Amino acid sequence: MATELPTTDSRISPSLIRQRKGGTPLVCLTAYTYPVARLLDPHVDLLLVGDSVAMVLHGHQTTLGASIEMMIAHGQAVMRGSARACVVVDMPAGTYEDSAAQAVGSARRIADETGCQAVKLEGGVDMAGRIAAIVAAGIPVMGHIGLLPQSVEKEGGYKIKGRTNENVAALVADALAVEKAGAFSVVIEGTIEAIAADITHRIAIPTIGIGASADCDGQILVIDDMVGLTVDRVPKFVKEYADLGGVIAHAAERYASEVRSRTFPGPAHVFSSKNTSGGDDA
Ligand code: KIV
Numbered sequence: 001m002a003t004e005l006p007t008t009d010s011r012i013s014p015s016l017i018r019q020r021k022g023g024t025p026l027v028c029l030t031a032y033t034y035p036v037a038r039l040l041d042p043h044v045d046l047l048l049v050g051d052s053v054a055m056v057l058h059g060h061q062t063t064l065g066a067s068i069e070m071m072i073a074h075g076q077a078v079m080r081g082s083a084r085a086c087v088v089v090d091m092p093a094g095t096y097e098d099s100a101a102q103a104v105g106s107a108r109r110i111a112d113e114t115g116c117q118a119v120k121l122e123g124g125v126d127m128a129g130r131i132a133a134i135v136a137a138g139i140p141v142m143g144h145i146g147l148l149p150q151s152v153e154k155e156g157g158y159k160i161k162g163r164t165n166e167n168v169a170a171l172v173a174d175a176l177a178v179e180k181a182g183a184f185s186v187v188i189e190g191t192i193e194a195i196a197a198d199i200t201h202r203i204a205i206p207t208i209g210i211g212a213s214a215d216c217d218g219q220i221l222v223i224d225d226m227v228g229l230t231v232d233r234v235p236k237f238v239k240e241y242a243d244l245g246g247v248i249a250h251a252a253e254r255y256a257s258e259v260r261s262r263t264f265p266g267p268a269h270v271f272s273s274k275n276t277s278g279g280d281d282a
Contacts, residue, residue, distance in 0.1 A: 010083070011082075011084060011087075011117060012084065012086040013117060014118045014142075014184040017045065018205060018206065020045070021204060021205060021217055025216075026206055026219075027043065027218065027219070028044060028045060028046040028208055028220035029047060029048070029221060030048045030050040030053075030220070030223050031082075032049060032056065032057055032078065033074070033078070033081070034080050036081070037080070037081030038082070040082075041081065041082040041083060044085050045085060048090065048142075049075045049078050049087065049088070049089040049114075049116070050090050051066035051090040054066035057074075063092070064093050064150065064153065066092035068095050068106060068109065071091070072089075072109070072110060075087070075114030075116050076113070076114050078116075086117045086118065087117050088119065088120050089110050089116045090120050091103070093122075093150040097130070100129055100132075103121070104134055107134040107141075111139050118140035118142055119134065119141055120142040120143070120187070121141065121143070121144065122144040122149070123144070124145045124171075124173065124178055125174055125177040127143075128180065129181070131143060131178060132182055140184050141181075141182065142185050142186065143181075144186065144189065145171060145174040146161045146171065146188045147159065147161055158235070160191065160211075161190060161191045161195075162192035162196070171191065171199065175202065175203050179205050185207070185208055186203070186207055186208070187208045187209075188200075188212040189210045189212065190210070190211040190237070191212050191213075194213075196213035197215035200216050208220050210237065211235060211237030221239075222238070225240070226238065226239070226242075227240070228242050228243040228246065229245050230245075
């Protein structure tokens, strides 16, 4: 069950995350809703309101279905449901690539309207200027390199990175550029294990792996994948720690059977005129 939310604001800050380089691995998960944020908050260091929400909760084929309004609404819900974790909200595709001014405007809107601690954006060398501009505006940034879901249409699929020498050099350059631009941490996604480990040892900011390496400074998974709620394909790098999909299907099956046999609602679930001790509240 969810624990009580702490009453004081004792959130883990991006600079605290930054200081955890090389220490106990950082525990990160995505969250999109108030109840799930409440359940996860006591256990994690960082909650990412990922643009994966467009696929996971809204049924889009790719993360390109995410809008800034969608990210803000889910960011607000996760902020309401958490008090301890550092909350990072993804900048959706189309909200930061055009110019530094566009990137700062979008980041400021997300930060102001959600109260989140940081934003995340995808890209390395090509997006370093956007990261530097957002950081200069006072908003902490988490980078994201390797497999970039926002580029999946351009790349023709979810392609693992670091298989060729060219790929490796570009990945290292991306990691160094993101670090130099002032990001407080960087997600490394879908990258050959040894390359992700090597990058982790080369840069001074924490690396957060997903389909990367146990040597990364932290790990992140999409919450719905991790608890068995994803109805479509689950990537190879996911470990399912629960089967909530099976639990929901079983509950729905029992409910359907009890409604059809008129065993639900039972006496405990209806209001009798004889018993008013509980007042009128449901
Ligand atoms: O959108 C997302 O969930 C992400 C994680 C996969 C890191 O970016």
